[in-house]
Amino acid sequence: MKTVLITGANKSIGFETAKQLLGVGYYVYLGCRDLAKGEQAVKQLQSMGLNQVEPIVIDVDNIASIRAARGQIKALDVLINNAGISGGMSQSSTETEINVFRDVFETNFFGVVEVTQAFIDLLKQSAAPRIVNVTSGLGSLTCQSDPDYVHYQVKPVTYVTSKAAMNAYTIVLAYELRDTAFKVNAVDPCYTATDFNNHSGPGTVQDAAARVVKAAVLGPDGATGQFFSDDNAPETGISPW
Template sequence: MVQAPKQIESEFGKLDILVNNAGIISGGDRLLPSQVNIETLQHTYDTNVFGVFAVTKTLLPLLKKSTAGRIVNLSSGLGSLTLNSDPNYDFADFKLLAYNSSKTAVNALTVLLAAELKDTPIKINAADPGFTATDINQYQGYRTVEQGAIPTGGYAYAAVKLATLPDDGSSGGFFDEDGVVPW
């Protein structure tokens, strides 16, 4: 990580787009919330929250050199407090304390950094990629990785759209392929 900013600055002088795609689910997170141990919570937050923050903080000076810096934090509908509180939510049974709350923390980080950066050209938003079959869910997602890579729909759509926002685009929001995701 220490060399990445130097290399980016040396080769490009600035950074236009940062996509933070950090996400793990520890095996110990599949327990009832009250049974999850501190180590599982710490391990998950180290990657999903502290990793996102560290990379963003490290690369922010290069983003500030851009005329239209964009930060996209990959989140999850599981990080939405509104959706987690809805018994009719499609994923209402997925009450993973560490993962869900870590993505809620990523959403909070997004909102707070957007407020800090509001007077700059930088836009920062969170994107929900949807349930794509990856390592994190033992390939149980209903979208294939190939489908997810198509920027006109699926997983990549929200992230690509947010990474290429116009100057008057939103900042501090949470989106999926259908639009705004409730906090």
């Protein structure tokens, strides 16, 4: 049975991703910062008959928590770096306090790097390792600089820059692992109605999670080093960086 760790998985897109992967036979380590919330999420999944799941406490802002989580997992095929924060959607590049930048980057960028580095040894033992970095269409520098881009006016500076940094890390990581069995990709779940955006998005968590799952279960001929986004590129599904 293949195993997957999903950070930030006790609610919203992360929870739905866990649900869908359980449905196709994966064993899920449901990453959460709060054990009680993780256990509640697991009970909800088990009530649906989805039993191959356990909560794992992992705070991506805390290296000790990441290392403790690593100590609890003995095998891993898929890592989904899903945890993220917005920092607030109304931000000025000249007035937003530097501490807000640090907080958002700590979760959205440094957390991704630290979790990936902590679990890379386990992933290398898998016959078909997959890393999925959950990004945003707003992290595309090409789209953000195009006045015709549908979300051109949406520029929360800490979120945009942190996701762009994560995208750059995805490119480099995929390149370094290019001659291995790894598939490393960034996935935009698209503008989805969640607590993250006060449920303002038009998309559903089911559709959003399906995009993440698609990258998590890629076969040996699947793409690597790509930025998947149906919002940014509805015809091809491959967003410009």
